[in-house]
Every structure is written in structure tokens, then in C-alpha cells.
Amino acid sequence: MSRAVVRVPQQVRAGEVIEITAMVAHPMETGYRTGDDGRIVPRHIVRELQCEFDGQTVFRMTFFPALTANPWVAFPLRAERSGLLTFTWTDDQGRVVIERAELRVS
Amino acid sequence: MRETDRRGQNGVGRLARSCSVFAIGGAAMLALSSSMAVEQAFSNLRPQPLRSGFETMSPATQAMQARDSDNPAWFAVEEGARLYQQPAGLQQRSCASCHGDARGALREVVPLYPRFDETRSAPIDLSGRIEACRVRHQQAERLPPEDDRRLALQAYLGSVARGLPMTPDPDPRLQAARARGQERFNQRIGQLGLSCADCHDRHWGQRLGGSMIPQGHPNAYPLWRLQWQSIGSLQRRIRACLVGVRAEPWSAAEPAWVELELFLQWRGAGLKVETPGVRP
Numbered sequence: 001m002s003r004a005v006v007r008v009p010q011q012v013r014a015g016e017v018i019e020i021t022a023m024v025a026h027p028m029e030t031g032y033r034t035g036d037d038g039r040i041v042p043r044h045i046v047r048e049l050q051c052e053f054d055g056q057t058v059f060r061m062t063f064f065p066a067l068t069a070n071p072w073v074a075f076p077l078r079a080e081r082s083g084l085l086t087f088t089w090t091d092d093q094g095r096v097v098i099e100r101a102e103l104r105v106s
Numbered sequence: 107m108r109e110t111d112r113r114g115q116n117g118v119g120r121l122a123r124s125c126s127v128f129a130i131g132g133a134a135m136l137a138l139s140s141s142m143a144v145e146q147a148f149s150n151l152r153p154q155p156l157r158s159g160f161e162t163m164s165p166a167t168q169a170m171q172a173r174d175s176d177n178p179a180w181f182a183v184e185e186g187a188r189l190y191q192q193p194a195g196l197q198q199r200s201c202a203s204c205h206g207d208a209r210g211a212l213r214e215v216v217p218l219y220p221r222f223d224e225t226r227s228a229p230i231d232l233s234g235r236i237e238a239c240r241v242r243h244q245q246a247e248r249l250p251p252e253d254d255r256r257l258a259l260q261a262y263l264g265s266v267a268r269g270l271p272m273t274p275d276p277d278p279r280l281q282a283a284r285a286r287g288q289e290r291f292n293q294r295i296g297q298l299g300l301s302c303a304d305c306h307d308r309h310w311g312q313r314l315g316g317s318m319i320p321q322g323h324p325n326a327y328p329l330w331r332l333q334w335q336s337i338g339s340l341q342r343r344i345r346a347c348l349v350g351v352r353a354e355p356w357s358a359a360e361p362a363w364v365e366l367e368l369f370l371q372w373r374g375a376g377l378k379v380e381t382p383g384v385r386p
Contacts, residue, residue: 007175025181028335069335070178 004099006087012079012105023072024089024097030065046091049073054083079105153310158377159320159385171384179330179382182337186262189255195246208266216267217379218275220368229283229364233260251358257328257337264381272325274372287369296353323374326383
């Protein structure tokens with residue numbers, strides 16, 4: 001299953017501020033709900049999203065319970081030059097999802 | 107108001123009865139006159155103008171559906187695309203082994219469902235068709251009706267047909283079931299004594315407890331529902347409505363589901379397939 005979808009605009013001019021969006025497939029179980037047996041369903045959420053541009057962190061976000069399943073994040077980025085964007089999601093169980101996208105600046 | 111409602115309903119009831127008599131009694135005649143006669147008999151029973159649920163949602167929810175990279179149901183579509191290619195069962199055949207590229211062979215067929223299944227001599231919906239294919243041709247294990255994989259395949263096939271108009275299959279063998287679906291649509295049920303038509307024909311566009319009542323079309327299923335936080339089927343949506351009017355939901359084996367879907371598909375004919383949709 002594809003675990004993440006990121007969108008990076010095409011045809012970007014140098015110096016332009018662009019919008020990056022990133023969505024990851026995740027149940028985001030809050031840890032506050034009870035299951036059919038009345039017991040608490042253990043918390044299972046994404047802890048952190050980190051976005052690196054050619055190895056340099058350009059965006060980082062810490063997640064908390066009560067975010068939607070399959071959390072969707074958008075953030076602005078000033079595009080100075082072409083390079084590789086690497087998105088890393090880490091969850092409560094230590095599972096890591098990595099997605100890469102090319103940024104082409106003309 | 108009450109009188110008008112009642113009269114309206116009696117009219118609909120009579121029409122439904124005459125249609126089913128027509129469909130059962132005159133199979134040969136039906137074949138000749140095709141669906142035209144039924145078309146005319148039913149034509150005043152569609153909401154006017156036809157509106158997809160998409161049009162009555164908030165701009166934020168519309169935006170989620172508008173771009174695939176923003177639509178959480180897209181994960182199911184991609185999973186479905188993978189499953190379509192994956193060999194399964196004793197035969198180790200995939201969907202693609204027989205059907206080829208879904209964007210070619212199946213694209214035109216998906217908006218016709220539910221269709222008539224020769225083997226069962228009964229109408230079958232797309233989900234049932236996927237299951238039948240798995241059992242008959244792949245000899246693979248059964249998938250429960252709301253299984254993620256079954257929903258994923260359905261979402262993928264729906265996404266392939268996106269933009270095509272929902273088109274009721276003119277097969278005359280479907281007419282009797284469609285008329286029964288229409289009767290269900292107009293039948294008052296549950297402790298609240300409401301029919302589907304009470305809300306979705308007579309009060310669409312108005313609000314029920316703060317939520318917009320849509321016309322209730324099946325053109326975007328399976329879809330991502332914000333309330334569910336997951337992708338779900340048309341049946342799940344209808345089940346929620348049944349529980350909402352405090353009626354007993356039908357069992358999974360009931361033909362009622364596919365009959366009602368046949369009618370809904372006819373009722374919303376012409377609306378474009380939006381699968382996978384997003385709804386509040």
C-alpha cells in the first residue's frame with residue numbers, strides 16, 4: 001500500500017514561495033477511545049513529520065492526539081534552487097514512512 | 107402540507123405498483139418497448155435539478171475531493187490498483203490477467219452497475235461482482251462485504267470511471283428489482299416513520315440537525331466520510347440512515363440493498379461518477 005502522497009508544484013521560479021502538501025496513511029488512534037470490549041484502544045499516532053531539502057531540515061512538526069486519520073499537512077517553502085525533498089513520518093510504534101519528491105526550479 | 111405529502115405518496119405508491127406489474131407481467135413487451143416506457147413513468151420522480159452531494163458540501167470539504175493528493179480515499183485507490191495486478195487464489199490469476207488495463211476494458215462498464223448476473227439470475231452490484239470474480243475465476247478466499255481490500259478494488263474501479271455519467275443498465279430483467287427498490291425508497295420505516303423520499307426527495311437542500319440534507323445519490327461511493335474517518339460503502343451509508351430512523355437494518359444477504367441501489371442509480375442517472383468522493 002502506498003503510504004504517503006506529497007504534492008510539490010511544477011514549474012517553479014527561483015525565489016517563489018510555494019505550497020507543499022503531504023499526507024500519510026495512518027489510523028491516528030487517539031488513545032482515549034474504548035473498543036468493543038470496553039478497554040482503552042492503545043494510542044497509535046504519528047509523532048513527527050520532518051521535511052528535509054538536500055539534507056537540511058526545512059520543516060518539522062510534532063503531532064498530538066485528536067488529529068484526523070491520514071493527517072494532511074501543508075506548509076510554505078521558498079524555492080531557491082532545485083533539489084530533493086525528503087519527508088519522514090515517525091509514529092508511536094517507531095514505524096517510519098519516507099517519501100521523496102523532486103523540486104525543480106527554473 | 108400533510109395532505110399533500112400523503113397524496114404525493116399514494117401517487118408514487120400506485121406508480122410503483124403499476125411499474126412492477128408491468129415489469130413482471132409483460133417481459134416480452136418490455137423487451138420491445140425497452141426502458142422508454144419505464145423512463146416516462148418514472149420521469150417526474152427525480153429530484154429537479156439533479157445535484158450531486160458534492161455541490162452542497164462546504165468549500166473545505168469540496169477542496170479535499172477536488173485534488174487527489176488531498177483526498178484521504180486516494181490511499182484506497184492506490185491499494186486497489188495494486189490488488190488489481192496482484193495474482194490471487196488457486197489459479198494465481200489477477201484481475202488484469204483477464205480484464206487487462208482497467209482504464210480500457212472496464213471503464214465503460216463500471217457506471218452501469220448494478221447489472222444482471224446470469225449465474226445467479228439476480229441483480230448484482232459492483233462489490234458483488236468483484237466477489238463473484240474472486241470466487242469463480244480466481245478461486246480465492248472470500249472477502250467480507252466491508253473488507254478494506256474489497257473497498258479498495260471498488261474505489262480503484264470507480265476512480266477509473268470517474269467523469270462518466272451513471273447510466274442505468276437498460277436490461278429488462280432489472281426492471282422488477284428496480285421497481286421494488288423504488289417501493290422501498292418510498293416506504294415509511296422505523297420508529298420515526300420516515301421514508302428515504304421524506305428527506306431526500308421532499309426536503310433536500312434543507313437542514314437536519316445542522317447538517318445539509320443531500321439528494322442522496324450513489325455516484326461517489328465508495329467514499330471517505332469525515333464522520334467515519336475511513337472509506338466506506340454505499341451500504342454502510344444506507345445502514346446509518348436506517349439506524350437514524352430507528353429501523354432494523356437489513357441483513358447483508360437481503361436483496362433489498364441491490365434493489366435500492368438499482369433505483370438510486372436510476373434516480374441519479376446522468377450524474378458523473380466521482381469515486382472516490384469525500385463527504386462530511
